[in-house]
Amino acid sequence: MIREKKKCVGLIFGGYSNEHNVSISSAKTVFKAFNSKLNKDSYTIKAFYINKYGDWLDSDLSLKILIGEIKNNTTKEKVIFNQEKINFLDGIEFENVDIWFPILHGQNGEDGSIHGLLKFTKKPLVGCGILGSALGMDKILMKTIFSNLKIPQVNFLVFQNNDFKNKKVKNNLINEIIKQLKFPVFVKPSNSGSSLGISKVINKSEISQALEKAWEIDSRILIEEGLEVRELECGIIGNSKLLMSEIGEVTYETDWYDYNSKYNLNNKITIPAEINSEIKEQIKEIAIKSCKALNIFGFARVDFFLEKHSNKIFLNEINTIPGFTNKSMFPMLWNASGLNIDQLIAKLIDISLDS
Secondary structure, three states, X not given: OOOOOOEEEEEEEEOOOOOHHHHHHHHHHHHHHHOOOXXXXXXXXXXXXXXXXXXXOOHHHHHHHHHOOOOHHHOOOOOOOOHHHOOOOOOOOOOOOOEEEEOOXXXXXXXXXXXXXXXXXXXXXXXXXXXXXXXXXXXHHHHHHHHHOOOOOOOEEEEEOOOOOOHHHHHHHHHHHHHHOOOOEEEXXXXXXXXOOOEXXXXXXXXXXXXXXXXXXXXXXXXEEOOOEEEEEEEXXXXXXXXXXXXXXXEOOOOOOOHHHHHOOOOEEEOOOOOOHHHHHHHHHHHHHHHHHOOOOEEEXXXXXXXXXXXXXXXXXXXXXXXXXXXXXXHHHHHHOXXXXXXXXXXXXXXXXXX
8 A cells, every 4th residue: 555645744833924933833733633543644744934133044944943053033134235136035945835824924924915825836725815814914804704794792982093193183083982982992903913002991081001002013903892701712723514513711810811811821711611502502603704704714713701790792893813822712612622732734635625
């Protein structure tokens, strides 16, 4: 019997984004899963690390980042003297890659940029395409589409491309927030992840600083009404037919689920979440409907709010490249659903090859 040739997986990680370090942690988990007893005879990994300056490193250096031989913060920006010879992929050998696995969180990765680039290689990739990625990353466009589909969401306002240095403009926006939303509110950059750039605002005096913080990341800003909620999440995998994992709940000791509580604190994770069958069915219906509406396939994590006093479900957002760190919900949700991390990685490859 002739053994099938190992498939070469191009694992892309790091990136020029504020979620650079999260991406590295995720990639290390994925790399370990590909080298597990279950997968090591089926796949080889070719690593592609993009440093914080946006430079692609060769496979040897990229592999050393993954296995911890060198630290990612030791790589420096490339200095190019001959401007006529600029090629950001110069020296990067990707011809023998059979399938791509981009694990780039945030800007230039999760927003569809990397998917557009990889499309030119004519090789399949793990995850969804350009459109679903871009819509899933952009909170304003995502919520606008969901509003048109009558998918339940918390009340929100959108501010796009306003000059927050103009005192009159800023004051008008602050007054609009006070008039239309109830405190507390959350001020968010439209394109960011891992809760970076987000502020919880409990009174008028805090709005100005929160707007400036979000504006540093994105000139398009979303303001959402804060409710007393439980945070529920589920995983989605598949192509034309989407499958949903068990539903999990995150309980955190901090005031809200910020970056520090996501990655640096030990939160209480309950899988499956203690909710009734009616709410479970609602979540499943909304999760699949919302992913299909944005053309999201491959894999994603869908986040919900369950209002404590009313038991109403609100869709929060969809993450098209959720974390794979040892504290990330997506792999934990699927582990509780019968797919451990090694099986999950292999399943995602199969899904991408079937698309």
